[in-house]
Amino acid sequence: MLNIGCHLSVSKGFENMGKEALSIDANTFQFFTRNPRGGKAKQLDQNDIDKFLKLAKENNFAQLLAHAPYTLNACAADESKREFAVNTFIDDLKRLELTPNNLYNFHPGSHVKQGVDVGIKYITDMLNQALTKEQTTTVLLETMAGKGTEVGRSFEELKAIIDGVEIDEKLGVCLDTCHVFDAGYDIVNNLDGVLEKFDNIIGLDRLKAIHLNDSLNSCGSHKDRHAKIGEGQIGLDAIVRIINHDALKNLPFLLETPNELDGYAKEIELLKSKYIW
Template identity: 55%
Template sequence: MYLGAHLSISKGFEAAVREALSIGATTFQFFTRNPRGGAARALDPEDIARSIQLRVEHGFGPLVAHAPYTINLAAPKEETWSFAKTTLAADIVRMATAQIPYIVVHPGSHVGQGIAAGIDRITQALNEVLRPDQGVTVLLEGMSGAGTEVGGRFEELRAIIDGLQTPEKVGVCLDSCHLFGAGYDVKSDFADVLATFDRIVGIDRLKAMHINDSQQPLASHKDRHALLGQGLIGSEAMAALLNHAALEGLPLNLETPGEIDDYRREIAWMRSTRNQ
């Protein structure tokens, strides 16, 4: 498995790789552009090449891009929906240029239209955006099920994938905090949660995970991340999660609410829990 955290690429990919190395990481996640909107940062081919060389030298795993929160593939309003499709399509092309294999996207919010309508809207959007020859896999993020979010249940992720014309270009990114909030008991039995995911979605679809403790209780339907061991999932359960064989070889990134020194400490702790 490859351990990392959510970092900034505001100073370029090479600088982000060096920051990752400084905290003991062998992968990292980053936003494709400002998470609340705005123009995308221009890519520098020389910076990309230097970052790839560094990653190869230090045994990095795949990096993971994250689409901005302003994307809503389930939006009922045409203007919002069109923006989501245009932005995601552009970011897929940009990440292919940067040789980033994965881009995580929140499935979207149906804004009161209902889960079925939201799922239909998401599949329509992805069928317009995805191309068989694209070099990037879109990862639908499992959500906590807050409000009108789509993706809080494994069945919803499955329904989206079942409606795709190019399902091979879509995977899933799970989040330990979101799972807990959605009612999947990762604290008591992560293995059972993954078995359920495998039965409904397919374990081969799991390409990455976000590793976070939770400030809120099981089935709260709230997305409130906590530092590892300082939330309601707890250190023991997080250690069991990290040692599950299905996560071997995947990029696992922290989105915990601390600073860079917290990331360094948490990555060291995650590595220390392996196979104990």
């Protein structure tokens, strides 16, 4: 089965997100834990969550992917922003235990000209404060395109973060197809080579989810501009190879393409027709 979904709005509630996913033939979805451009979190409704958990079990949902807000920058130069990141991270992990055994994805952050090594140190500091042995959520570092002073533009940078974390068994990676392509990893012409490099540096056992996006820009552009499936520089053929690759095909795939719900439905239908069981 192709485990595929898209980004949905948590403001509608978990049960409604589950129903929306089913309406477009999806069996997973991604949602922001709180306002993506701010920090305010929606109050959770246990009754709503219980209804969703029942719905998800009945329909064999794959793992969900919660996404931290864009405002969370663990390696900001401003100490108050780093404090916000730690507090938000800890609170999100606590809230996610109401929907246990799922995934929490975050952008490693931007070091704001402090240097990559400083950025990595701040990120590992946050993770060491936030992660617990008791949590059921797996935290995912997202691969980044490398625009500006982003940390996580290379597999080596992600590995350096993982190496600095004490409870590293709670860590994984979310590979964003647009981001890695824009970062210079040629998943169009050398997918096997890219995955081999990932395995050698990080380990494919750490790869837990895929953000499935086409890219408006060319390989190595460091731009991070998502495109609809088959309408960008990655192209449909390469994306079909990704969803059918033996090392990837059982992972959850989350669409972040510039679409409304009907557009996601069409992309899911297209990709399911190309998926080899």
